[in-house]
Amino acid sequence: MRQPLLTSTAAYQALQNHAAKARDWQMRDLFAQDPQRFERLSVEAAGLFLDYSKNRLDGRTLELLKTLVQERGVERLRDAMFAGEKINLTEGRAVLHTALRAPRDRQITVDGQDVGADVHAVLDHVKTFSDAVRNGDWVGHTGKQITDVINIGIGGSDLGPKMVCLALRQFAHPRLTMHFVSNVDGHDMDAALSRVNPETTLFIIASKTFTTAETMMNANTARQWFLQSAGEEALARHFVAVSTNVEAIKKFGIDPANMFPFWDWVGGRYSVWSAIGLPVALCVGFGYFSDFLAGAHAMDEHFRNAPIEQNLPTILALIGFWNREFLDCASVSIAPYHQDLNRFPAYLQQLEMESNGKRVTRAGDVITDYETCPTIWGDVGTNGQHAYFQLLHQGTDVTPIDFIAALRPAHEFHNHHAALLANCFAQSEAFMKGKTADEVRQDLAGQPADEIERLAPHKTFPGNRPSNTILMEYLTPATLGALVALYEHKTFVQGALWDVNSFDQWGVELGKVLAKKIEAELNGEAQPAQHDSSTNGLIARAKAAV
Numbered sequence: 001m002r003q004p005l006l007t008s009t010a011a012y013q014a015l016q017n018h019a020a021k022a023r024d025w026q027m028r029d030l031f032a033q034d035p036q037r038f039e040r041l042s043v044e045a046a047g048l049f050l051d052y053s054k055n056r057l058d059g060r061t062l063e064l065l066k067t068l069v070q071e072r073g074v075e076r077l078r079d080a081m082f083a084g085e086k087i088n089l090t091e092g093r094a095v096l097h098t099a100l101r102a103p104r105d106r107q108i109t110v111d112g113q114d115v116g117a118d119v120h121a122v123l124d125h126v127k128t129f130s131d132a133v134r135n136g137d138w139v140g141h142t143g144k145q146i147t148d149v150i151n152i153g154i155g156g157s158d159l160g161p162k163m164v165c166l167a168l169r170q171f172a173h174p175r176l177t178m179h180f181v182s183n184v185d186g187h188d189m190d191a192a193l194s195r196v197n198p199e200t201t202l203f204i205i206a207s208k209t210f211t212t213a214e215t216m217m218n219a220n221t222a223r224q225w226f227l228q229s230a231g232e233e234a235l236a237r238h239f240v241a242v243s244t245n246v247e248a249i250k251k252f253g254i255d256p257a258n259m260f261p262f263w264d265w266v267g268g269r270y271s272v273w274s275a276i277g278l279p280v281a282l283c284v285g286f287g288y289f290s291d292f293l294a295g296a297h298a299m300d301e302h303f304r305n306a307p308i309e310q311n312l313p314t315i316l317a318l319i320g321f322w323n324r325e326f327l328d329c330a331s332v333s334i335a336p337y338h339q340d341l342n343r344f345p346a347y348l349q350q351l352e353m354e355s356n357g358k359r360v361t362r363a364g365d366v367i368t369d370y371e372t373c374p375t376i377w378g379d380v381g382t383n384g385q386h387a388y389f390q391l392l393h394q395g396t397d398v399t400p401i402d403f404i405a406a407l408r409p410a411h412e413f414h415n416h417h418a419a420l421l422a423n424c425f426a427q428s429e430a431f432m433k434g435k436t437a438d439e440v441r442q443d444l445a446g447q448p449a450d451e452i453e454r455l456a457p458h459k460t461f462p463g464n465r466p467s468n469t470i471l472m473e474y475l476t477p478a479t480l481g482a483l484v485a486l487y488e489h490k491t492f493v494q495g496a497l498w499d500v501n502s503f504d505q506w507g508v509e510l511g512k513v514l515a516k517k518i519e520a521e522l523n524g525e526a527q528p529a530q531h532d533s534s535t536n537g538l539i540a541r542a543k544a545a546v
């Protein structure tokens with residue numbers, strides 16, 4: 001159904017008028033005017049606490065944003081998603097990653113099929129298999145226990161399990177080393193294979209379609225490498241698959257008994273909760289994997305039931321929307337102050353940019369008068385402070401930041417943790433307050449007057465730069481699950497406001513076919529085609545180097 005254009009709605013226009021004033025607000029003043037600002041502008045759910053007081057907004061802004069959510073039917077679309085309606089319009093699919101983490105007794109049907117029963121049957125298989133590998137009952141073809149797991153997949157079949165295995169490092173099985181090979185660049189495969197023994201290695205071929213060129217090339221290379229030291233009959237002990245494509249798996253030579261299915265209503269970037277999470281279950285055990293699912297489910301329940309003004313994912317989405325649409329912020333930096341979350345920015349980059357990096361509405365109209373998804377990027381603190389934070393403090397663009405931290409560490413170096421948190425909080429304070437030229441002059445007092453005036457502009461910080469801070473007590477499977485689900489639902493709400501289909505990815509599909517012609521030319525299997533002079537020149541140089 002064609003929605004009225006976002007910018008034509010009364011709520012959007014009210015926000016535009018409001019923003020004309022808000023652009024001049026100084027956060028320093030907002031804090032000075034309201035001693036309760038932190039209490040008023042913070043919210044807690046599913047083990048996560050969000051402080052959003054360091055943003056350029058007030059109570060009126062939030063009221064207007066709430067009206068927009070209501071006017072745009074976001075809650076209706078949310079309920080349609082949870083109910084299994086086919087809201088992925090361009091692929092005619094339901095969007096049910098939430099069903100992957102729902103309790104066993106929750107009834108969800110798609111086209112008359114009991115999705116909940118299917119999900120739990122696969123989870124049971126994941127449990128049996130991961131238990132067997134972890135306790136040593138599942139052995140390689142020479143009778144040795146598995147020591148290394150290599151997950152071969154890319155995009156949604158790689159980023160989630162890799163991010164989660166790294167994040168939950170402290171819960172990992174001591175015998176199992178996890179490896180993730182995604183890149184078609186042979187160096188990636190070479191690095192993994194050079195560290196493992198075929199007798200004790202388990203390969204997981206993870207591909208929803210089982211046709212993705214990079215994954216298929218890597219899977220075939222792994223198979224050939226393995227068969228250098230073992231017969232075909234040994235494959236069944238060392239190769240398992242996660243996919244929706246049973247036929248392709250059989251053709252590859254994997255025993256269908258070692259296949260973990262999932263379904264077309266699970267988008268790649270939303271699939272870590274499905275059997276794509278098998279590496280997680282192997283790494284931390286099925287019990288912790290279940291806790292991860294339960295944490296996400298707790299966030300789902302909150303998202304479905306909490307009123308807008310207390311709804312953590314909705315608030316996070318609205319702040320991002322406000323910054324993007326009305327305060328001209330073209331990118332968002334993700335700064336986890338937790339080393340184990342070092343792949344989280346990359347994970348969110350896919351989640352948000354692949355979901356909402358769209359330029360047409362759900363009805364197919366080209367969006368010309370508002371912006372959609374900002375660029376998402378980042379790295380762990382405190383490392384980023386010594387690199388790109390310079391631009392965040394004093395560059396010409398304003399980039400909002402999401403700080404993420406655990407209040408308690410999982411190590412015993414407590415002085416490190418105090419230093420880490422101090423940096424995290426000090427940065428958000430500095431972004432908000434900045435440093436005025438007068439404050440700089442006071443700092444420089446005692447130096448010659450002309451020197452003070454020369455240096456003052458360089459040492460001045462404009463401040464008034466927005467940030468959110470998300471805190472959890474510990475980084476556990478459950479809080480990580482809640483954190484990922486928080487951003488999934490944030491992405492959903494923003495997509496609904498922008499009126500884009502957050503669940504297709506035609507840009508990614510394009511990449512899957514684009515290289516084929518040139519690859520054939522590079523391999524001498526096809527005559528050089530007529531490209532532009534740049535592409536022709538690059539191909540010629542590559543061929544000359546072979």
Ligand code: G6Q
Pocket residue numbers: 154155156157206207208209210211212215267268269270354505508
């Ligand atoms: C995710 C994307 C994309 C996908 C990969 C791998 O939402 O569609 O990242 O996950 O291209 O696809 P396969 O799992 O089919 O190999």
